[in-house]
Amino acid sequence: MRVLKKPAAVWIAFGMFSLVELWLAVHFRENDVGEYHRYALLALTPPWLHHWPKEYPAMSQFIFLLPLLLPFSYRFSFAVLTLVALAVLLSEGMKHHGTQWGIKVLGYLSVGTIGLFSERYDIFAALFGFLAIDQALQKHWSWAWTFSVIGFLLKLFPAVFWPVFLIAEWRETHRIRWDRLALSLLAGLAMVGFQALLASHQAFTSYRYLLNRPIEIGSLAASLTALLSHPHLFYAFGSVDVTAHGLAHFIGDSLTLVGIISWLAVFWAQWRGSLDIIEAAILTLGILLLTTKVFSAQYLIWLAPILALKRGNLSFILAYLLTSLGYPVGYAIRGMFPWVIYIFAARNLLLTSGFVLFVWRQTRSVSSIVYKQGISR
Incomplete structure (x- = not known):
């Protein structure tokens, strides 16, 4: 076990993970990277930056352009860049959280996202989301908000950390920094404005796309629907x-x-001091994943580096494992697809139980501390 405490163990595991991902990028081509490539080429077609991704925030376009700078095929170059982002994540995270954290991150990713990690751009948003939490833990609030805004401009989800930051800074300084929230929202509007100036017909397209999406097969809503009725599946x-x-x-x-009520409960618990920044961030993101109408398999990439900051449980590990079983395995093996919705239902049940156990442990820990303080008095 001593070997696992050395940084070399993390980088050896990272090397093995990278080899598998690069091999998959070459031999198992998915549509998403092809779509990224198409968006990159359209962006460079005169007039420049006149075409933007319809389903992703505008800033994602610059991620899609980066692979064109490398002397390899687009798919291989994109895979290399995702692994570079992961290397940065591990390097920065281990500075403050140790090698055990790095092993846990790679463990979650290997179990739950190995088949799609380098086929999606989610690691870039996850990197900035984690850096935001890491900087908040160091009380570097300006950097925490800056990184969260960059993540928001890439994938939207880091915005759920903003109330957590407001409350955490208030508990430290007794000031609510509404100015930070206002600047973050203005940054989002500025990016939309920049997009509108270059292509007015595509302003707010990613937001409209998200609002118009139906219930996705991996969501908890789809799982409950499958358990209560005989749903019809369609592609859109x-x-x-x-x-x-x-x-x-x-x-x-x-x-x-x-989800809204649960968020308010988390923020209230954090306000009272029952939850720290990490716990509030994990629960806030978990609520987003479980109550939104879209829960794609790659979204667990967002959760992994933050979840690894705390003690996990078997439910989380099994949830990650079932995610891989549902996608890509369930899509790839003939005859298995009819079971995919039920595999995701089991995954969502395990993930929910994992968060419930996480809250129970924290509640018990806080109660124990309060009890000991009362005895000492």
Whole structure:
């Protein structure tokens, strides 16, 4: 076990992970990277930057352009860049959180995302999301907000950390920094404005795309729909989606309400000091994953580096494993696809139980501390 505590162990594991990802990038081609390549070429077609991704935030375009700078095929170059981003994540994270954290991150990614890690650009947003949390832990609030804004401009999800940062800084300084929130929102609007200046017809396209998406097969709403009825599966918006005579959308809307209430509960617990920054961030992101109408397999890349900051549990590990079983395995093996929605349902049940256990442990820990303080008095 001493070997696992040395940085070399992390980089050996990273090397093995990289070899597998590069091999998969060459031999198993997925549509997403081809779509990124198409967006990059359209961006360089005169007039420049007149075409933007319709389903991703505008800043993602610059990620899609980067592979064109390397002297390899687009797919191989994109895979190399995702691994560079992972290397930066590991290097920066181990400075403050040690090699055990690095091993845990690679463990989560290997179990749950090995088949798609280098086929999606989510690691770039995950990198900035983690850096935001890491800087918040160091009380470097300006950097924390800056990194979260960059992540938001790439993939939107780091915006859920903004209330966590507001509360954490208030607990330290007794000031609510509304100016930081305002500047973050202005940065988002500025990017939309930049996009509108170059291509007015595509302003807000990624936001409209997200709002118009139906219930995706991997979401908790789809899982509950499958358990309560016989849903119809159809392909739209680049994914397999679910409908069931209005039931799926009713469940999706109900989960949205549950998510909002759950967020408020997390923020209240953090405000009272029952949750620290990491715990609040993990729960806030977990609520987003479980209550939104889209839960693609690659979204677990966002969670891995933050989840690794705390003690995990078997439910999380099994949830990551079932994610890989659902996608890409369930899509690749003939005859297995009808079971995919139920595999994701089991995954979502395990992920939910993992977060419940996480909260229970924290509640028990806080109660124990309060009890000991009362005894000492």
